[in-house]
Amino acid sequence: xxxxxNTVFVDSHxxxxxxxxxxxxxxxxxxxxxxxxxxxxxxxAGTYVLFLTQSAKDKGIHRxxxxxxxxxxxxRWKFDRTEEADSFRAVSPxxxxxxxxxxxxxxxxxxxxxxxxxxAQAIPDGLxxxxxxxxxxxxxxxxxxxxxxxxxxxxxxxxVTALIxxxxxxxxxxxxNSGRPGFxxxxxxxxxxxxxxxxxxxxxxxxxxxxxxxxRNGFHLHWELDEKRPTESLLTAIRDARSELxxxxxxxxxxxxxxxxxxxxxxxxxxxxxxxxxxx
Numbered sequence: 001x002x003x004x005x006n007t008v009f010v011d012s013h014x015x016x017x018x019x020x021x022x023x024x025x026x027x028x029x030x031x032x033x034x035x036x037x038x039x040x041x042x043x044x045a046g047t048y049v050l051f052l053t054q055s056a057k058d059k060g061i062h063r064x065x066x067x068x069x070x071x072x073x074x075x076r077w078k079f080d081r082t083e084e085a086d087s088f089r090a091v092s093p094x095x096x097x098x099x100x101x102x103x104x105x106x107x108x109x110x111x112x113x114x115x116x117x118x119x120a121q122a123i124p125d126g127l128x129x130x131x132x133x134x135x136x137x138x139x140x141x142x143x144x145x146x147x148x149x150x151x152x153x154x155x156x157x158x159x160v161t162a163l164i165x166x167x168x169x170x171x172x173x174x175x176x177n178s179g180r181p182g183f184x185x186x187x188x189x190x191x192x193x194x195x196x197x198x199x200x201x202x203x204x205x206x207x208x209x210x211x212x213x214x215x216r217n218g219f220h221l222h223w224e225l226d227e228k229r230p231t232e233s234l235l236t237a238i239r240d241a242r243s244e245l246x247x248x249x250x251x252x253x254x255x256x257x258x259x260x261x262x263x264x265x266x267x268x269x270x271x272x273x274x275x276x277x278x279x280x
Contacts, residue, residue: 007046008225009033009248010234011218012117013146013177013201014050015058015105020211022067023077029214030096036248040220047225048096049234050214051117053103057206061102061120064088083228086120099230103141108132110159113151115144115175117199118235129159137171142235144199146175147187157189164192170239172196177203178217182251199238200247217249 016025029050038044054060068079068088080089086102102120105113108129116123119141127135136143145160152160163172174190176198190198204213221243226233237243 028212032215055105
């Protein structure tokens, strides 16, 4: 088997919105990964992975599958299939490669967001949080409760607390993202259950300016990634209690945070009479 014995850098929460140019998106992701590798490893190199957490508003790994089938000669990025049905290798000749793995973002009946890392199998929105987490586990994917601005407050915050306090590793993970401003402290929920691990990711917003956010935030670990079956290999690594998952990346600055929140709220108001609210 082909393995990469080095540091694996992972962004666990990525949306590939239609408004993002795919090649520009990958250019930025590769640059962000390489910047992180130069800062954190002696050789300045690593294996790079994006989990495309598809929601109702983006096509995720299905868009990559279409690109792989076309693989136009004039494009700078080339897409290769692995031995898995839903994982791909994106290669920029002479510059680097990124593994693109499947994932989902699901909205529960309680209006919580839950991630399923490692599957493209459909899991419907609108189930209870408990049923959603059970469905994710049954699919073989990793369930993640991702932090979001204002989404762990009130009744939803109480539900998150209850889910965290009764969970055991590796049946639940928590998620952090670069949208949490640097001036905010660590969410108190993260300390509710020390046995649970946190999987950071970038979680870009559906704004043109966010095309460069991929791989700006994530985690890294030492692992022999099987390049032929990267999803299976990485899920094994994440579930391994011995794996040390270390965060990397930058937090949002105050002005950027305020600008993005204003832009999202403005688009939400404009879309009330159309296709519905945009997700933060």
